[in-house]
Every structure is written in C-alpha cells, then in structure tokens.
Amino acid sequence: MRPTNAALTIWVSFALAIGLALTQTDSYDVRESTVEGVHNALYSDLTSCRSIVESFIARIEAYNPAINTIITLNPNALSIAEEKDYTLAAGNTTGALFCIPVLLKDNYDTSDMHTTGGCLDLADSQPTVDAPVVAALKNAGAIILGKTNLHELALEGLTVSSLGGQTINPYDHTRTPGGSSGGTGAAVAASFAVFGTGTDTVNSLRSPASANSLFSVRPTRGLISRAGIIPISFTQDAIGPIARNVHDLALALTVMASVGYDPDDNATALTPSSLIGQDYSAALYNGSLQGVRFGLVEGFFNRTASNETTPVNQVFDDMTAALTSAGATVVPITSNIFNSTAISNAYDTQRLEFRQDMDTYLSQASLQGTRPSTLNDLYSSGKYLVIPSQYSYVNTALVSSTGNTTYTGIKFGIQNLTVALEDTFKADSLDALIYPEQANLVVKIGSPSQSGRNGILAAVTGSPVVTVPAGFSPSTANAPLGVPIGMEILGLPWTEAKLLNMARLIAEVNRVRRMPKSTEAAVESAQLVGVPKILPDTKDIPKVYPIGIL
Ligand SMILES: *[C@@H]1O[C@H](CO)[C@@H](O)[C@H](O)[C@H]1NC(C)=O
Ligand SMILES: *[C@@H]1O[C@H](CO)[C@@H](O)[C@H](O)[C@H]1NC(C)=O
Ligand SMILES: *[C@@H]1O[C@H](CO)[C@@H](O)[C@H](O)[C@H]1NC(C)=O
Ligand SMILES: *[C@@H]1O[C@H](CO)[C@@H](O)[C@H](O)[C@H]1NC(C)=O
Ligand SMILES: *[C@@H]1O[C@H](CO)[C@@H](O)[C@H](O)[C@H]1NC(C)=O
Ligand SMILES: *[C@@H]1O[C@H](CO)[C@@H](O)[C@H](O)[C@H]1NC(C)=O
Ligand SMILES: *[C@@H]1O[C@H](CO)[C@@H](O)[C@H](O)[C@H]1NC(C)=O
Ligand SMILES: *[C@@H]1O[C@H](CO)[C@@H](O)[C@H](O)[C@H]1NC(C)=O
Secondary structure (H helix, E strand, C coil): CCCCHHHHHHHHHHHHHHHHHHHCCCCCCCCCCCHHHHHHHHHCCCCCHHHHHHHHHHHHHHHHHHHCCEEEECCCHHHHHHHHHHHHHCCCCCCCCCCCEEEEECCECECCECCCCCCHHHCCCEECCCCHHHHHHHHCCCEEEEEECCCHHHCCCCCEECCCEECCECCECCECCCCCCHHHHHHHHCCCCCEEEEEECCCCCHHHHHHCCCEEEECCCCCCCCCCECCCCCCCCEEEEEECCHHHHHHHHHHHHCCCCECCEHHHHHCCHHHCCCCCCCCCCCCCCCCCEEEEEHHHCCCCCCCCCHHHHHHHHHHHHHHHHCCCEEEEECCCCCCHHHHHHHHCCHHHHHHHHHHHHHCCCCEECCCCCCHHHHHHHCCCECCHHHHHHHHHHCCCCCCCCHHHHHHHHHHHHHHHHHHHHHHCCCCEEEEECECCCCCECCCCCCCCECCHHHHHHCCCEEEEEEEECCCCCCCCCCCEEEEEEECCCCCHHHHHHHHHHHHHHCCCCCCCHHHCCCCCCCCCCCCCCCCCEHHHCCCCCCECCC
16 A cells, blocks of 8 residues: 555654654663663663663573573564554553563463473473463563573472573572572573563472562462463462562562453452552552561571571571561561471372363463373373472372362361461461571572472462562672572462562661672673574583483
C-alpha cells in the first residue's frame, strides 16, 4: 500500500522524532540499576531502550562465561527494545515495567523461547503460549532478556543441570549460587537484568537470594498463578521475583500477582478479594521498626561452631542487635516444632505429587516440540541429571501419587503444623518469624546437597516469606567480600505488604547488599547487531554426577 502524501508527512516527522530518540547512544551504566533508575534515564532522554538492553547484554557477554547463568538469550530482545523506543517517541510509556529487562528461570513457559527445566530431554520443548505471569510481565512493558539455569527440574539447590551445567556463585567461585533458582540469583547479583524470577517448592527462591545478597518474595499459596510453570508439587510450589532492592521486588510482585484468579491454578481462588490489584510498592515507606515483634527461631540455627556455621550465627547476633536498637523486640522461639529436618521428614508432599503434576504439565496441548509425554518417559530417556542424593527421591516419585495411603495423613499433619504456627504468632504477639535461610554457608561446588536450609516450614504451610540480605562471612581468598548470608522474614498468610515494609526498614538499618567483586567492573557496550545464543557450558558438571543413571 502506497502512503498518501499527508500520511507520508506524518510518517516522516514521526520517523525523525524516533531517529532522534534512537541516536541517543550514550551507554547507561546498568550496574545495580533499579526500575526507577532505568525509567529516569529513559524518560529524560539520557538513553534509549535499545541502549539499555545492549548494556545488559554486554554484561552478560562479558561475565556469563565465568558464572554460567544463562540457558537462552531472547533473539528478539533488541528488536523489542527498538519497538519500545518507537512507542516512547510516540509518547506512550504504558506499563509499570516499561523497558525493564527481566530474566526468567527456565521453568516459566515462554512462547518465544524453549522451556527446558535445564533438562536435556526437554531441550526442544516449545510452549505456544506464555505462562499467565509471563504475559503479565510483558503487558507491563518488561523485556524478557532470556532464560536462566536452574537445578535440573528445580529438584535440588545446587543449580547444576544436564542442559545448563553448573552455575557459579559470583561472590565465591568455589561455591554454588544456592538454588534451585540459582541461575536467576547469580545473574541478578551480577546485574545481568533489573530483576529475575524463580520458583520455590522448598527453598528455591530464598536460597539463591540468600546466597547472592538479594531480596526475594515467596508469596502466600494462591497469590500468584502457577499455570504454565514446570511443576513439582501442587501443595508446595510457589513462584516469585528476585531483586536487588525491596522497591523493585514490590513492583515485580505487583505485576506478577496482577494475574489474579486463574482457572488453570485453582489455588488462586484463595486470594482475598481485597488483595486483587494490590500495589505492593504503596506501603513500603510507611512506619518504623519501633514496637515490631520478631520471633527468632532457635531451632533453625546450627550451633556447632565451624567455619560454615559460626559466620551465620554471628551475622544473626548482629542483626538482632540492629533490630533491637531500631526499637523492635526480638523474642527467642524455642518450641521443638521448629525443626526443619523433622518437618521435612513428616510433611513434605513432593514425592507424592510430582509425577501427577508433571504428567499434567507434559500433556498440555499448548506444548510443542519433541519431548517426553510423561515423567516416566523423561527418566526412561536417560537425558537428565540426577545427583546421587536424589536417587531415592526420584525413584519413589516415579511410583507414587496422591492416591498413596500416606497422602491424607500428611495433609492433616500440615494442617496441624499450620495451626501450631498461628499459635506461635498469637502467643507472643509476633509480627513475623526470622531465621537464616541456611544455617550454614551456601555449599561448595561438588557437594552432595545444599544442606542446612530452612525453607520447608513456609513451603508446606503456604506462608509468605520475604528474604533479605543479612550479612557476609569473613573475607577469604575465594570470597573477597565474604559469602552472602540471608534472612527469611515469615509472616501469616496474605501479609506480603507488611513483610515488604519490614524488609525495606531492615534494609535501611542494616545496609548489606554489595555487588560481587568478580563482576564489579563496568562493561563498555558495543553496538550489537544481533543477540547471540549463549551456549550453556556443560563441561563444568562435576564428574560425580552421572547423567541418566538411576
Ligand atoms: C500504548 O502501549 C500499550 C502497551 O504496549 C498498548 O496496549 C496501547 O495500545 C498503546 N497506545 C497507543 C496510543 O499507542
Ligand atoms: C485443584 O487442582 C488440583 C491440581 O490440579 C486438583 O488436584 C484439585 O482437586 C483441585 N481442587 C479443586 C477444589 O478443584
Ligand atoms: C502510607 O502512608 C501514606 C502517607 O502517609 C498514606 O497515605 C497511606 O495510606 C499509608 N499506607 C498504608 C498502607 O499504611
Ligand atoms: C577456617 O577458617 C580459618 C580462618 O580463615 C582457616 O585458617 C582454616 O583453615 C579454616 N578451616 C577449615 C576447616 O577450612
Ligand atoms: C530434629 O529432628 C531430627 C529428625 O527427627 C532429629 O534427629 C533431631 O534430633 C531433631 N533436632 C532437635 C534439636 O531436636
Ligand atoms: C506409594 O506407593 C507405592 C506403591 O505401593 C510405593 O512403592 C511408594 O513407595 C509409595 N510412596 C510413598 C512416598 O510412600
Ligand atoms: C493433628 O492434631 C490432632 C489434634 O491435636 C491430633 O489428634 C492428630 O493426631 C494430629 N494429626 C497429625 C497427622 O499430626
Ligand atoms: C551443623 O554444622 C556442623 C559443622 O559444619 C556439621 O558438621 C553438621 O552436619 C551440621 N548439622 C546439621 C544438622 O546440619
């Protein structure tokens, strides 16, 4: 179609305006950048959306080879950024996350990139629709930069997978980044995106936040739809953001929770109607810690002195002192129900739900590409990685279901634990429970498991937790800043706004987060012509983990 003269004139002046916008090539320093910082630079014409995306990709190209966080880069990221520049030049900046680069854990369905769970047998699995939460992020203007490595199928906390290899902690290259959302944790710590997403069946949002000096929120069961996310457990799965500051975390949560009721995840029906459309950033700057009552869970510490545990205990002594001097009260909670090993042994539902939930996911009509049609097919293929400590878990899951006689008893037990938890809050008029996500430092690469974690209480009871950086272990040759140590703040259901407010106040009295030394230097962003596909580095899988032997 030939444009008319009038239309041509309009088009030419529009193109000139955009040309101007696009010639703003000053590269923007994206290290530790925030949503607000990116928006200020963009809306004051300091830079273009394309230039912002280029700057993040340049950091990924410079530093990903050392920490191996990315499974796929979005081949369309630059062209999407250019579209945003046109939209911006036309005066349209709709969306709370306009031009905000985001990385997704590679168990979130994306219609424009494979969704693999880090598993070789799912390398070709291609969703035709975005998970509702991904659609919400895109609708809010976010640019999905790519997909991050995870512990294979999100089943452990070491962040090693047959497709993605081993992700490395940017603060200490001899340690894991926690997990299972460790690719997102390491990537966000290294400023590869403004924020990222993860999933959490027992610890998996909180462990990488803790191990990378970041903030995360595991929402109350039902607040965010889990449809279109590779599942493990209907009872325990939750999804949420991981960010470098509380404000960005709250903005991300607001968008992710905006999906609201979703018939494809019936747990979303539990969300109180008063919370539909809630803006979690609104209440962040209210209040103070004066009079706030925290319960410090003694059973979630390891008091055996060692280089792996003493730094955690020391950081929590310092945290208690900081909270107390800010006017809060810290009450020791000594009840023996707070024993993570015991809770896990008695109430973990994963083994019984995994096969059914995964079979439902794999049979979705919206999945295309060569892939297994059941969990049993996947494990028969031999194209996966199971670490030895998981053999019994996987072997049991393959023959178990919610029809097992033990399932109902476990669900009743969880109800009891939930009541006991509410009683604890009531007895001491608590606002939140606090404790280390890990009683010991995040483990060394090659360790058999990410031991000592305390995520199970929130996972089975469906309670919300905001994780905040609490401190660092002493500096060593491998960890110049020390190894990050994180604190969980657990609340009663639907108290996310209150927990985020506390997290913001705590981050103010105890400023902890620092960028890792290994990725600290600025990266000059060259003009990029296309987005290369980052090939995951499987050569780093520790040899002790055989692929495909069960
Ligand atoms: C502005 O952008 C939004 C989101 O991309 C889009 O839905 C809307 O149609 C745009 N409005 C105009 C006037 O271009
Ligand atoms: C909700 O969905 C789960 C998983 O699909 C299913 O097991 C359960 O029966 C559903 N509950 C209701 C009340 O429909
Ligand atoms: C936070 O403070 C502002 C300003 O004082 C007030 O308008 C708002 O209602 C408060 N919000 C909450 C959730 O307390
Ligand atoms: C514990 O840390 C000290 C001081 O950094 C060091 O000398 C010692 O070798 C460490 N012990 C172990 C078992 O790593
Ligand atoms: C916690 O539970 C485990 C498993 O039941 C048990 O072996 C351990 O002694 C308990 N720890 C404490 C401090 O009671
Ligand atoms: C569920 O039942 C199967 C068949 O009896 C059994 O092999 C499996 O161990 C059971 N799973 C659990 C978690 O008890
Ligand atoms: C739950 O609590 C009730 C009442 O205290 C008790 O009778 C029941 O045995 C408990 N069930 C489990 C599975 O712990
Ligand atoms: C507590 O820490 C010690 C020292 O690191 C370790 O040997 C022990 O296994 C830990 N205990 C538990 C229950 O994780």
